[in-house]
Amino acid sequence: xxxxxxxxxxxxxxxxxxxxxxxxxxxxxxxxxxxxxxxxxxxxxxxxxxxxxxxxxxxxxxxxxxxxxxxxxxxxxxxxxxxxxxxxxxxxxxxxxxxxxxxxxxxxxxxxxxxxxxxxxxxxxxxxxxxxxxxxxxxxxxxxxxxxxxxxxxxxxxxxxxxxxxxxxxxxxxxxxxxxxxxxxxxxxxxxxxxxxxxxxxxxxxxxxxxxxxxxxxxxxxxxxxxxxxxxxxxxxxxxxxxxxxxxxxxxxxxxxxxxxxxxxxxxxxxxxxxxxxxxxxxxxxxxxxxxxxxxxxxxxxxxxxxxxxxxxxxxxxxxxxxxxxxxxxxxxxxxxxxxxxxxxxxxxxxxxxxxxxxxxxxxxxxxxxxxxxxxxxxxxxxxxxxxxxxxxxxxxxxxxxxxxxxxxxxxxxxxxxxxxxxxxxxxxxxxxxxxxxxxxxxxxxxxxxxxxxxxxxxxxxxxxxxxxxxxxxxxxxxx
Ligand SMILES: Cc1cc2nc3c(=O)[nH]c(=O)nc-3n(C[C@H](O)[C@H](O)[C@H](O)COP(=O)(O)OP(=O)(O)OC[C@H]3O[C@@H](n4cnc5c(N)ncnc54)[C@H](O)[C@@H]3O)c2cc1C
Ligand code: SF4
Numbered sequence: 001x002x003x004x005x006x007x008x009x010x011x012x013x014x015x016x017x018x019x020x021x022x023x024x025x026x027x028x029x030x031x032x033x034x035x036x037x038x039x040x041x042x043x044x045x046x047x048x049x050x051x052x053x054x055x056x057x058x059x060x061x062x063x064x065x066x067x068x069x070x071x072x073x074x075x076x077x078x079x080x081x082x083x084x085x086x087x088x089x090x091x092x093x094x095x096x097x098x099x100x101x102x103x104x105x106x107x108x109x110x111x112x113x114x115x116x117x118x119x120x121x122x123x124x125x126x127x128x129x130x131x132x133x134x135x136x137x138x139x140x141x142x143x144x145x146x147x148x149x150x151x152x153x154x155x156x157x158x159x160x161x162x163x164x165x166x167x168x169x170x171x172x173x174x175x176x177x178x179x180x181x182x183x184x185x186x187x188x189x190x191x192x193x194x195x196x197x198x199x200x201x202x203x204x205x206x207x208x209x210x211x212x213x214x215x216x217x218x219x220x221x222x223x224x225x226x227x228x229x230x231x232x233x234x235x236x237x238x239x240x241x242x243x244x245x246x247x248x249x250x251x252x253x254x255x256x257x258x259x260x261x262x263x264x265x266x267x268x269x270x271x272x273x274x275x276x277x278x279x280x281x282x283x284x285x286x287x288x289x290x291x292x293x294x295x296x297x298x299x300x301x302x303x304x305x306x307x308x309x310x311x312x313x314x315x316x317x318x319x320x321x322x323x324x325x326x327x328x329x330x331x332x333x334x335x336x337x338x339x340x341x342x343x344x345x346x347x348x349x350x351x352x353x354x355x356x357x358x359x360x361x362x363x364x365x366x367x368x369x370x371x372x373x374x375x376x377x378x379x380x381x382x383x384x385x386x387x388x389x390x391x392x393x394x395x396x397x398x399x400x401x402x403x404x405x406x407x408x409x410x411x412x413x414x415x416x417x418x419x420x421x422x423x424x425x426x427x428x429x430x431x432x433x434x435x436x437x438x439x440x441x442x443x444x445x446x447x448x449x450x451x452x453x454x455x456x457x458x459x460x461x462x463x464x465x466x467x468x469x470x471x472x473x474x475x476x477x478x479x480x
Contacts, residue, residue: 004073008046013116014039021339025309028192028272030096031336032122037077040126045073047118048110055104055120060456061087061094065104065120072123081131084124089161089459090203092132093186094452095125096195099299099330103452132202140210142170148469151176151233153220156184157451158442159239160203161458162465163212169466173212176229178219181273182207184241186451188266191303193310197273221410230437234472235465238424238433238440239458240407242448246400248295252353253398257361259285261300261399268307287313291392293364294318295350296399302333304397305342316342317391321349321369321382345391347371349382353396363390402448423447431461439465 017033018024024031035043047069055065064083071080084091100106100121111117131137149172152159160182163173181187182204187197208214218224220240229236245260247253267277267285279285287308294304297320308316318337320327323346327334338344348366356362366389369382404422408414417425417434424433424440431439439461442454 004041004045005047005049005070006045007042008048008110008115008118011042011046013046013119014043015119016122021341024193025340028268028310030196031193032096034129035122035126037075037126037130040123041073041075043119044069044123046110046115047073050109054107054109054112055118058104058107060103060450060452061459063087063091063104063124068127069118069120069123072127077127077130078134078136080127081136084127085131085137088124089164089455090157090451091124092128092199093157093195093203094455095121095123095128096199097190098450098452099332101331137206139206140164140167142168142211144170146170146172146469146473148172148234148473149174149232150465150469151229151236152239153177153226153229153237154184154239154241154442154444155179155182155204155214155216156239156241156442156454157186158241158444158454158458158461159184159237160207161455162237162239162441162462163458164207164210165459165462166465167207167210167212171466171469174215174233175212176215176218176220176224178217180216182214182216187273188269189262189300189303191265191269191307192272193306194303197269221412226411226413226416226438230435234437234469236438237458237461237465238407238438238444239442239454239461240405240444242402242404242423242443244403244405244422245398246403248350248353248398248400250350250352252355252361255353255355255361255396256359257394258353258396258398261294261296261304261397262402264397265300265303265307268311287311287316287395289314290394292316292395292397293391293393294397294399295364296320296401297322297327298329298399298401299333300401301397301399302329302337304399305337306333306340308395308397309337309340309342313395317345317393318342319345319348319350319364319366319391321347322380323347323371326371326379345389347382348389348391349384351388354390361393361396363392364396365390402443404444404447407444421447430464431457432464437468 068080068084105117108117152175155177183200292308292313347369352365354363368387371380372383441457441461
């Protein structure tokens, strides 16, 4: 079957069909179609089966990419899914939303040799979507039930990956989340045009059917304490993400119509899920008919501009203080936004929000910048040119990133140590925090990061929690 591989000199790189911009801007459905079974096989056959697979090194989960590409090319989809799902709890989600250009696909050998990367993410999505459609994914039936239990705080990708891994070993697992649904930012942050909600809900239903208990509307630190969870469970995982929005520090930033990105995106996602959202109905969090300016250059900013387009904004402008090549967001998302009509004002740093006499936002005043000397991180620092511009706005969305909340204070646990940015400190070999039996994973450890890293942390933490609980069980048996 080896002749099915190394086709990259004969077969060009092809992505699944993308819906035309004017059509996709009318709704919140995903913009890429699925590969046909034939296209997935053909594209998988482009893999060069490198002896040292760089793509695997570029994937935080160290996915065995060449193996499942080969199986997919040979039409052995069920085996491909088994290999793919052995290292990843949500391959269909990563396939959709990993910034592959910065991870596996960015360092694919045939990309480096100028042939165009293997479309790893889209094939990964196809394999697992096929597994769901064919019924290969069935609720977990652990080989034996264990009496010990784990409490997981946070139903985002970090918490869910850990919960699944622990349930596979037979532990009793309860996931506590402040929200009314599972998924964390997969549901309330990331818009449906990147990841349809049903894809996440399907995962939650599967985990519930596997015996994992979910306690929604439960905020740890308010409705239940960390101390209570430590008493109730043998081990506890903190996977609460980061939600303290970085603020805009300039005159006028308190004007009416200046919004936090996550408030805006959450309202939009809730509307899509059928919830009633008063601040959306009142128009406060709805961009329809407005001139919208989004400040920031990351994934969150791209999600805001593209959401505003879909809500029927009159115009959408993104202000970013560096240039296109230096944006932190995925280039693929920038391109999608440009296609959908978003105007980018590169090298523009907000200096003031201008408002009307009634205190409503009317424009953003920005300094034009140029790139100067590299800073400590090696990136060129933006410096002012002296030129100023005013961009008219009825709604300004701040998408400047997120910091961790003060968890030791919120959890009333001063012994929980954090680093100088407020992220929970762990021993990366075990993901254990300064509190015995308490582990941490995902954004709350790394700061705002990626879904695939949260999954990796969740898996690592679950492995360490399993070892710790096994050791506790054998100590108990020895003592009896
Ligand atoms: C708008 C936006 C777009 C993004 N786009 C992408 C993308 O395209 N690709 C990508 O890889 N990453 C993206 N990310 C980043 C990604 O979503 C995060 O890195 C990832 O979700 C982190 O997972 P997590 O499990 O650590 O936390 P989260 O997903 O944030 O989940 C944390 C959960 O903990 C719960 N929680 C918090 N505090 C408490 C408490 N005290 N008690 C109980 N529950 C609590 C929250 O309700 C939440 O459900 C995006 C982020 C944002 C904001
Ligand atoms: S999980 Fe993400 S980085 Fe890893 S292979 Fe899949 S798409 Fe690439």
